[in-house]
Amino acid sequence: MGFACPATEADAADLADVRASIGRYYAGKILRHGATPRGVDWTCTATQELRFVQLLRVCGAAARFSLDDFGCGYGAVLGYLERWHGHATVDYLGLDLSATMVRRARHQWGHRAGARFVVGATSPRVADYAIASGLFNVRLQEAPDRWTAFIARTLADMAATSRRGFAANFMAPEDRAADEETALYRSAPAPWIDYCERVLGGSVELVAEYGLREFTLLVRS
Amino acid sequence: MKDVLVGGTLDDLNQRFGPADGIKEMAALQKAFGVFSPQHSLKDSLALLNIGPVENWSERRGWYKYLESLKTLPSDSGSQNAHDRIVEALKSHLESRDPLPVHFTAHSTAHNPGVLISPSKTALAYSTQDFLTISLPMTAVEKDRGKRRAGSASG
Numbered sequence: 001m002g003f004a005c006p007a008t009e010a011d012a013a014d015l016a017d018v019r020a021s022i023g024r025y026y027a028g029k030i031l032r033h034g035a036t037p038r039g040v041d042w043t044c045t046a047t048q049e050l051r052f053v054q055l056l057r058v059c060g061a062a063a064r065f066s067l068d069d070f071g072c073g074y075g076a077v078l079g080y081l082e083r084w085h086g087h088a089t090v091d092y093l094g095l096d097l098s099a100t101m102v103r104r105a106r107h108q109w110g111h112r113a114g115a116r117f118v119v120g121a122t123s124p125r126v127a128d129y130a131i132a133s134g135l136f137n138v139r140l141q142e143a144p145d146r147w148t149a150f151i152a153r154t155l156a157d158m159a160a161t162s163r164r165g166f167a168a169n170f171m172a173p174e175d176r177a178a179d180e181e182t183a184l185y186r187s188a189p190a191p192w193i194d195y196c197e198r199v200l201g202g203s204v205e206l207v208a209e210y211g212l213r214e215f216t217l218l219v220r221s
Numbered sequence: 222m223k224d225v226l227v228g229g230t231l232d233d234l235n236q237r238f239g240p241a242d243g244i245k246e247m248a249a250l251q252k253a254f255g256v257f258s259p260q261h262s263l264k265d266s267l268a269l270l271n272i273g274p275v276e277n278w279s280e281r282r283g284w285y286k287y288l289e290s291l292k293t294l295p296s297d298s299g300s301q302n303a304h305d306r307i308v309e310a311l312k313s314h315l316e317s318r319d320p321l322p323v324h325f326t327a328h329s330t331a332h333n334p335g336v337l338i339s340p341s342k343t344a345l346a347y348s349t350q351d352f353l354t355i356s357l358p359m360t361a362v363e364k365d366r367g368k369r370r371a372g373s374a375s376g
Contacts, residue, residue: 037271043237044271046250053253211249213242 018150019121021140023097030074035104040073041138047212048133051169052080054207054216055131058167066091066127070158070168071135075105078115093127095120121154123161130158130166137171139185147185152195155219159200165220166202172213189215222283226274227359230284231325233272238323240350247323251315257308264288266308294358295335303336307355310338314353324352327359334358 026040033039042048056077059065065088069077072094081090094117096102105117118124132154139147158166171186193204202219210216222230238247250256256266264285267273274280288304296306314320324344328337341354 038275044269046254046256046269047246050250050253211246211252 014146015121015150015153018142018146019097021142022138023099025138025140026073026096027098027100030098030101030104035074035108037076039104040076040101040134042134045076048076049080049084050210050212051133051214051216052077054210055133055167055169056085057207057216058131058165058218058220059129062128063087064089065129065164066125067093068123068125068127068130068158068161069094070123070130070132070154072096072105072117073101075109075115075117077131077133078109078112090114091127092116093118093123093125095123097121122157126161126163128162128164130162132158132166132168134169136168136185138183140183144185151185151192152199155192155196156200159196159202159219159221163221165218167216167218169214169216172208172215174213189217192217222274222280222287226280226284227327230273231327234323234325237270237272238325240322244320244322248315248320251312255312257312257315259305259308261308262289263291263304263308291336291357294330297335297337297339303358306336306338310353310355321351321353324354325357326354327357330358330360 029041030039037044037048040048059067067090069075069092073096075092075094078092078094081088081092092115094102094105094115096105096117096119099119102117102119109115109117123130135154136147136151142150155166155168158168170189170192171184173186173188189206189208193206196202196204196217196219200219202221205218205220206215207218208215237243247256250270254269255261256269257263267288268285273284291304291307292302294303296303298306301309311323314323321340324341326344335358337354337356339354341352344350344352344354
């Protein structure tokens with residue numbers, strides 16, 4: 001398939017550098033734009049929530065579940081859950097690499113029962129489900145192999161800390177090759193479906209064509 | 222809202238409702254959330270889409286004020302005001318089977334006081350793309366408060 005999974009070979013220090021640069025990047029964003037979609041590099045609340053619709057399909061119709069949100073930003077998914085799934089009882093843990101981001105999230109959602117935030121790349125618990133929205137899109141100045149190592153490691157962490165399943169989204173390729181210089185990461189679905197099935201042992205459902213140039217993988221245990 | 226920001230705001234609208242990915246995204250958002258509906262003001266819908274000046278809150282308020290003012294302006298559709306006409310046109314357009322991209326432009330209220338909405342094959346001189354065109358009525362406003370006062374005093 002032409003896609004080598006570098007996760008197990010990735011040097012831990014190498015990924016620590018990648019995570020540190022991601023943390024700095026998003027700290028800058030939230031300081032500039034505040035707790036708004038632009039503060040986490042999304043265009044607007046509506047597109048952000050359209051992504052949550054797809055990601056949370058992994059939870060099915062569950063009315064009570066625990067959820068880890070990798071790269072939680074300021075906790076926008078909690079706003080979505082309140083607006084559209086007010087009946088659900090969600091034990092929520094948001095994880096973010098940026099301490100600044102987590103401070104904003106705690107400020108915004110500190111009052112909400114069942115919501116916690118931690119700084120870090122991996123979850124300290126096993127939850128029913130894990131999601132990651134947009135976490136893999138901005139690869140900054142990282143070399144492609146380091147970035148795919150980061151993605152593979154993160155997906156493996158999500159798999160290891162979710163008992164029922166996890167979901168993540170990826171930007172799909174443009175019609176015309178253009179993004180080499182834009183610091184964005186785009187991928188076809190096949191390599192990551194293959195990785196989630198063969199390496200992580202999940203059962204993958206591909207969600208695409210929902211109006212955004214991207215796809216979502218729902219990976220069930 | 223400063224004159225210099227109007228063009229950028231129209232550009233923002235034209236990009237978000239533009240050909241291919243843009244209009245496809247808008248149609249998907251309409252389907253998922255009913256962004257444009259008689260239950261929501263245009264101001265709230267465009268705020269949800271984050272369309273308008275983003276760096277300066279007072280300019281953003283000016284944009285919202287303009288959108289609200291459309292409720293007092295006429296349209297090309299009988300008794301409907303400009304605001305409701307735009308909301309209804311965007312709703313039905315985005316919910317149609319294969320919506321054309323939308324081109325937003327502006328005209329002077331001296332030429333026509335209301336919003337003008339129509340399909341267009343010639344919205345852009347440099348493009349063969351068909352659009353639904355929405356032309357917003359705009360009025361030149363004297364920015365200098367001193368001159369504005371003098372004008373009203375003498376007028």
